[in-house]
Amino acid sequence: MPATWWLKKRVYFMFMMREFTAVFAGAYAVLLLVMLGKLKRGEIADFVGWLHSPLSITFHLVALAFAIYNTITTFNAIPQVMPIRIGEDKLPAPMLIAPNYAAWVVVSLGLVFILTRPLS
Amino acid sequence: MKHKRSNEPLFWAPFIAGGGVAALFLPALIFITGIAVPLGWVDASQLANAATNIIGRLFLFVLISLCLVHWAHRFRFTLLDLGVHGGRKLIAFLCYGAAIAGALLAAWLTLW
Numbered sequence: 289m290p291a292t293w294w295l296k297k298r299v300y301f302m303f304m305m306r307e308f309t310a311v312f313a314g315a316y317a318v319l320l321l322v323m324l325g326k327l328k329r330g331e332i333a334d335f336v337g338w339l340h341s342p343l344s345i346t347f348h349l350v351a352l353a354f355a356i357y358n359t360i361t362t363f364n365a366i367p368q369v370m371p372i373r374i375g376e377d378k379l380p381a382p383m384l385i386a387p388n389y390a391a392w393v394v395v396s397l398g399l400v401f402i403l404t405r406p407l408s
Numbered sequence: 409m410k411h412k413r414s415n416e417p418l419f420w421a422p423f424i425a426g427g428g429v430a431a432l433f434l435p436a437l438i439f440i441t442g443i444a445v446p447l448g449w450v451d452a453s454q455l456a457n458a459a460t461n462i463i464g465r466l467f468l469f470v471l472i473s474l475c476l477v478h479w480a481h482r483f484r485f486t487l488l489d490l491g492v493h494g495g496r497k498l499i500a501f502l503c504y505g506a507a508i509a510g511a512l513l514a515a516w517l518t519l520w
Contacts, residue, residue, distance in 0.1 A: 308486070310478055311486070313434060321472060321513055323459065327456055336452040339445045340446045345443075358430060359430075359432070359435055395436065403458055404440075404444060405454075407453060
């Protein structure tokens with residue numbers, strides 16, 4: 289099979305995009321390692337300066353799109369991957385999916401709130 | 409019937425945890441470092457403070473390690489999907505090796 293098979297159909301392409309989300313998750317983890325390294329050496333201001341650069345902002349915007357795509361596809365797949373049965377009945381898909389979105393909203397707002405609050 | 413014991417769960421258990429952690433936390437974190445910082449909502453001292461306190465450090469250690477394992481496990485199969493069929497063992501070794509090295513680096517940077 290040619291290496292470009294995934295460009296032939298939209299569903300194949302979206303499958304491959306989901307695969308690529310892990311590449312961005314890994315790249316972002318490396319970025320966090322760089323941040324921790326800079327922090328340890330007392331050079332966090334350099335790193336924050338770099339975060340303002342067009343290169344950084346471009347990377348983050350692309351990585352954010354992939355991260356959100358990963359979140360949505362992961363949550364929506366949960367009823368297929370981890371079905372829960374009560375007796376004979378399968379728990380309806382929305383009941384498995386919705387709590388994850390709720391947790392995502394709470395966690396995201398919580399993180400942004402913690403990070404953006406002024407230091408006392 | 410004899411069952412051969414597989415070491416696969418050792419790799420996919422953290423992978424699933426990694427997928428979940430990435431799904432739940434990464435969008436907000438990427439938003440913070442990529443958009444909130446350039447917009448001036450978060451400054452260097454706030455970022456340093458969050459990454460220095462013990463909860464932040466433990467959180468970053470777990471998050472970084474799991475994201476790297478998540479990457480390693482999926483990237484191995486992405487290469488297969490892209491038609492790289494040779495050197496499967498070497499690729500697995502390099503992927504998981506890089507993830508473990510990164511996790512150790514994260515441990516050193518956060519816990520010491």
